Amino acid sequence: MLYKTRLAIVDDHPVVIEGLQKLLLNVDEIDLAGTFTSGSDFIQFLKNSSIELVILDISLPDINGTDLCKQIKTIAPETIVLAFSNHTERSVVMKMLQNGASGYLLKNVSAVELLNCINESLKGQIVFSEAVKEIITKPGLQNFSEIPKLTKREKEILCLISEGRITIDIAKMLFLSKLTVETHRKNLLQKFKAKNVAELIKIASKEGFL
Amino acid sequence: MLYKTRLAIVDDHPVVIEGLQKLLLNVDEIDLAGTFTSGSDFIQFLKNSSIELVILDISLPDINGTDLCKQIKTIAPETIVLAFSNHTERSVVMKMLQNGASGYLLKNVSAVELLNCINESLKGQIVFSEAVKEIITKPGLQNFSEIPKLTKREKEILCLISEGRITIDIAKMLFLSKLTVETHRKNLLQKFKAKNVAELIKIASKEGFL
DNA sequence: GTAAATATACCTGTTTACAGGTATAAAGCA
DNA sequence: TGCTTTATACCTGTAAACAGGTATATTTAC
Known part of the structure; x- marks a missing residue:
């Protein structure tokens, strides 16, 4: 059989x-x-x-x-x-x-x-x-569309954001001013054309940054 | 040759x-x-x-x-x-x-x-x-660890969050109260053990929800 | 070697998210 | 059937994010 x-x-x-x-x-x-x-x-x-x-x-x-x-x-x-x-x-x-x-x-x-x-x-x-x-x-x-090019710092901060860290903590970890991290965060939103972190992380994840 | x-x-x-x-x-x-x-x-x-x-x-x-x-x-x-x-x-x-x-x-x-x-x-x-x-x-x-089980509503809202929508807009789109959406959002954070949306979206994306 | 990009820092106000509750009707399952 | 889960709604205060700027060393690239 x-x-x-x-x-x-x-x-x-x-x-x-x-x-x-x-x-x-x-x-x-x-x-x-x-x-x-x-x-x-x-x-x-x-x-x-x-x-x-x-x-x-x-x-x-x-x-x-x-x-x-x-x-x-x-x-x-x-x-x-x-x-x-x-x-x-x-x-x-x-x-x-x-x-x-x-x-x-x-x-x-x-x-x-x-x-x-x-x-x-x-x-x-x-x-x-x-x-x-x-x-x-x-x-x-x-997706040749636009894969934004990130600097080392931006990748670093993107990664920390995706782990749920808040701005002030990221600043402390990287020995930066809170305001500097805010700027990076702002630039990330712009580069990914994201309305907020939620969208930012989704796109970054889809594009393989995380 | x-x-x-x-x-x-x-x-x-x-x-x-x-x-x-x-x-x-x-x-x-x-x-x-x-x-x-x-x-x-x-x-x-x-x-x-x-x-x-x-x-x-x-x-x-x-x-x-x-x-x-x-x-x-x-x-x-x-x-x-x-x-x-x-x-x-x-x-x-x-x-x-x-x-x-x-x-x-x-x-x-x-x-x-x-x-x-x-x-x-x-x-x-x-x-x-x-x-x-x-x-x-x-x-x-x-990762048999814990893949959280989501309800249909939660998946829906998770998806909208990942698109960068804010709570009040999601509420309008789904004909819900803003407060209801906030509850769902809260439950999502809990189920994924995430500290905030950033982490939520990262985990959800890794687990294949998005 | 010069120009462009990057990383840094600061300010102000508004909006949104988050934490911590409580509560109830409806749907689903045993 | 009765129990559990799901979806719904509400309240309050605090923390954080976001938008909109400006500005300046220091790298990096051409």
Whole structure:
């Protein structure tokens, strides 16, 4: 008796599910354990069944795919999550990885590439479709917008701010006047075009400064 | 005449450089264009020479490897960066990817695995040494510490805060009292054990909430 | 060697955040 | 069903951030 990999599909487009289903039915080693059009449906299912690999769309009606990925990895850390999406934004790819995905495929992958990625990820590999590799390794292409250039001091202070330190403490730690730190803080807000620290830290974090 | 890949090594431990050098000298297709023990040395070099692949240590005397990686990808987006480090923290791995690295190898990789990774990354693959794959796909193992569980409302407000909105505006947008939003904000600070929004946003971002 | 960028310091007023409470209706779960 | 969590609302005072300036050594870069 052949061992079969239990696989699930989560995608709110029935057409996509149909397509994947047809594709995977031909594969002997795969047991399509279920298809779901909403995140909560799948979570419910996952609580009672074990799934080895799930193909996960990112745009879902009830919950976004990145959050869902995190939930899946919390409930079933061994379940392999492959993102399957149209989103080409670098930030989305990174967030999926952040949340434990084992790979990211754009929906334009070929059948061969898809099957290959499924197999590789089952072996523990981390897989990306061709276009995604470019997106990951060429950060400049996307957000060439403006990555502000910070001085050493600014980076230092940015970092301390992100740790929750208040201005006066930062001043003491760096042997500066409180007012100097305020100036740096002001410059940071300007450089990042942020309205306040909250936005500042978000952008800085996204740009990889923290 | 054989075409050779121009490769550089940046590592502040001379021993590591020696070791890599010896290993790579046996490889015909590789031209070891230079070895560097500090980040600024390499940056200087990179401005005048083209390098196809650089093996990059993360702990350096003058600049940290993640920042250096970002600089490299800015100056020479085509240069492939392979992180080569002892750091097993998930956050470090993610930051290197964030900054455009094509892979992450722990220093305990075997010679075979290393050469294999170099070759694969030259083909455009994104590569990780075995242990790193585990680190990426099992977020829970490391920071199982406490990932706070947020309600839908809290996520909503967290997100708005991260966009730089102030309390009163958030209240208006969600048709809530300013005071209610303040309570949510307070709860967020508590759940994330943050001293203020700056720290809140940093942690939330690291945990993948944003 | 000169110009530009950086780091430093100061001032004033207004707005916002934060700490420390209390309280209640509604939704969700057992 | 009854218990718990979630979302809602309110109060008060203090601390901190932010906006809007000006100004000057000291590096760094060209």
